Amino acid sequence: MKILVTGGSGFIGQHIAEMFASEGHEIIVIDKRKNKWPFLYENIFLVKEDIRNYGKIKNHFDDVDYVFHEAALVSVPESMKKPNETVDNNVKGTVNILKAAVEKNVKKVIFASSCAVYGMNDKIPLNENAITDPLSPYAISKLSAEYFLKMYNEEFGIKTTSLRYFNVYGPRQDYSSQYSAVIPIFVNNALQDKDLIIYGDGKQTRDFVYVDDVINANKMVMNRGDGEVFNAGTESKVSLNRLAQQIIDLTNSDSKIVYKQGRDGEVKYSLSDISKISQIGFKPEINLKEGLEKLITFFEET
Numbered sequence: 001m002k003i004l005v006t007g008g009s010g011f012i013g014q015h016i017a018e019m020f021a022s023e024g025h026e027i028i029v030i031d032k033r034k035n036k037w038p039f040l041y042e043n044i045f046l047v048k049e050d051i052r053n054y055g056k057i058k059n060h061f062d063d064v065d066y067v068f069h070e071a072a073l074v075s076v077p078e079s080m081k082k083p084n085e086t087v088d089n090n091v092k093g094t095v096n097i098l099k100a101a102v103e104k105n106v107k108k109v110i111f112a113s114s115c116a117v118y119g120m121n122d123k124i125p126l127n128e129n130a131i132t133d134p135l136s137p138y139a140i141s142k143l144s145a146e147y148f149l150k151m152y153n154e155e156f157g158i159k160t161t162s163l164r165y166f167n168v169y170g171p172r173q174d175y176s177s178q179y180s181a182v183i184p185i186f187v188n189n190a191l192q193d194k195d196l197i198i199y200g201d202g203k204q205t206r207d208f209v210y211v212d213d214v215i216n217a218n219k220m221v222m223n224r225g226d227g228e229v230f231n232a233g234t235e236s237k238v239s240l241n242r243l244a245q246q247i248i249d250l251t252n253s254d255s256k257i258v259y260k261q262g263r264d265g266e267v268k269y270s271l272s273d274i275s276k277i278s279q280i281g282f283k284p285e286i287n288l289k290e291g292l293e294k295l296i297t298f299f300e301e302t
């Protein structure tokens with residue numbers, strides 16, 4: 001098969017690209033930046049291009065069977081500062097991907113949406129019929145993109161599925177930016193005995209899902225769930241207080257937990273109900289402790 005991964009120089013996209021490359025498929029990555037970590041397989045070809053530029057990307061869809069659309073501006077706090085850029089990357093970019101996929105007869109587009117679309121809805125666990133309440137330009141852009149996938153499925157006949165990822169973590173996730181996710185920052189700091197900073201009271205909860213499980217969810221919907229939206233999480237939650245302490249314990253760290261003021265647009269409680277995706281065979285395999293241990297080993301080795 002020929003598989004196109006947008007955002008394949010990033011954390012999740014590279015894992016998707018490498019999983020399919022390991023099976024011998026031909027992989028095209030479209031990303032506006034070069035991959036920081038070398039691709040582990042030679043059958044991955046990087047097209048360094050911006051998905052907002054339709055004319056430049058469309059010919060790379062020739063003979064493509066499946067598209068995994070991961071490219072996006074990914075940070076909630078960054079999106080609060082850059083609403084226009086968020087809409088441009090995440091909505092316009094997604095429409096470009098759908099247009100090209102229709103024009104080139106791609107079999108299916110699978111989209112990386114986010115649990116952020118549920119916003120402050122605290123009727124957890126959240127199933128896919130829960131009320132959406134997007135609180136940031138990022139969350140609004142993901143929900144809009146989902147509607148575009150549904151519309152393209154209904155109006156243009158292209159198969160599409162949106163996966164609402166919960167908080168994904170795993171090897172090669174960036175820890176170095178002010179917008180990085182909490183787990184890689186905590187692990188990196190704990191290994192150096194630096195403070196672990198929690199924004200807010202630390203009682204906020206998250207559903208952390210290991211990247212390999214998210215890759216499995218993507219595989220699962222290749223031939224199922226057309227026109228549908230599915231949660232991709234674990235159905236287990238942890239508070240940031242507990243998470244920070246667990247990482248300190250697992251790394252034998254002398255780090256201290258330090259509290260700072262909560263950030264705008266961040267949700268308090270997040271927990272998936274995964275009964276819908278379970279019905280098509282998805283089951284998370286890696287619990288938080290195992291995932292953190294794998295990640296810590298990765299940090300220590302690299």
Ligand SMILES: NC(=O)c1ccc[n+]([C@@H]2O[C@H](COP(=O)([O-])OP(=O)(O)OC[C@H]3O[C@@H](n4cnc5c(N)ncnc54)[C@H](O)[C@@H]3O)[C@@H](O)[C@H]2O)c1
Nearest residue numbers: 007009010011012031032050051070071072112114165168
């Ligand atoms: N990591 C998570 O916890 C999480 C949770 C929910 C949803 N998601 C979604 O999963 C996807 C992948 O996230 P990630 O954590 O791997 O992020 P990442 O930042 O590591 O990867 C995103 C990649 O997209 C590329 N990109 C951004 N805008 C682009 C553009 N206009 N043209 C071409 N390339 C562009 C970036 O260069 C980057 O390599 C994103 O769509 C994100 O919104 C991630």
